[in-house]
Amino acid sequence: MVTTDERGQMLLIGGVLLAVAIVALGIVFNGAVYTSVLAGQGQHDLSADSTIELQQDLRQMIGDGVRHAVRTESKLNNQQDEVENVVAGIAANLSTYEAQSNRLVNVSVNATIDGEYIAQNSTGNFTYNDSGTIKENWTMGSDVRVRDFSVNVTGTSGDDFEIRITGDDGETYTINLRNSTVRVIDPSGHVTSCSGTDLYPIDLTGAMLGNESRCNALDFFERVEPPYDIEIVNGDQVTGKYTLTIDTSGKGPTIEDRLYGVTVDLIYHSPSIDYNTTLRIAPGEPT
């Protein structure tokens, strides 16, 4: 026969079952906490993006090295040696710095990109003397890539002067310079333009007017599929100066061999990423 004292067993059983339920919930929530930690880790797991940032830094540093080499050395082979020294220095510092973060980074020159500096340093028509024949329509470069293309027009005798850039896909962009307006006609015939009182010199590859204001119409260079052809049309209708550097050989009044850029091999190892690629670095080249 059950006594008053023995009825407490049911309460005990209920309490035990409740405890089991609470423990089971605890196990479930513990797993949730781990996933929260995992989610938080994901936000800081930026190994791929930090690699992209490193590439951008390398483009900046080595691009500056190319400009420095071209500025300080007049001969192409000296420019090549100088940029290789620059890359070696960057590689040494980078390797030590990244090693502190448990990353192995190696940068080395794959090859130099040797080109030509074309210039008209004295004011004159934008024509070309082809073995005694003056041509107002001529091709400055075929299948080339260009950087630091600067034009300074000081006089015009017509409105039909054009610089035509034809990409590898056959699409042509036309730059027309008229008075105080830069007009860009795209392959479909659509026209965009920039105007200003202080137009020159125009940096065609950098999309800058007078070295101070930006001309969005000149951003077309980023859409041209390289390599491209650079043509001058009606060059007799303008007078002025121009300079540009191309990655191969071309035509112009003054030509000298010049370092255009460099390709570098990048090796990047970390616990979460293994990456090996080649970067093409040419400062001032539209990308």
Add this chain to the structure above:
Amino acid sequence: MRISEFLEDDRGVSRMIGYLLTVGIAMVLVSGLFLSGGLLVSDQRDSTMRTQLDVIGNRVAGSLEAADRLVNSTERDPRNLVLSRSLPDSIVETSYTIEINSDNVVVEESGGPLAVTVNVETNATLSPTEVRGGPIEIIYDPASNELEVIRG
């Protein structure tokens, strides 16, 4: 009859029946507590499982897109690209699978109904595959411009 006499009066009262009533009511209460507690645990488990599947799905999708950004950051395709991601082998003591399709990632509970789909946008092609949950590696194949996920 006074109250004290009423309380002490046991005429017409069976101790056995009293006992059975007490036990029966207690059993019903305890069973109800057990059922509701079990349902609560089950609901929380499903909710937690779904959340964890979503986190892992987004982690995998984000990693695929990060690898794709890296591939497109240079003019030339990389010679070698391997991204490693450490993911748990199981979620709430349950294994799971990661299925890569052409434009999404499906993370599914093994032997269960729960599954989460996360969309992915990449320029490179995603190689359709299915791997068991756990550490993974994302590998880029420059020959086919494909990103492939394998068990790490």
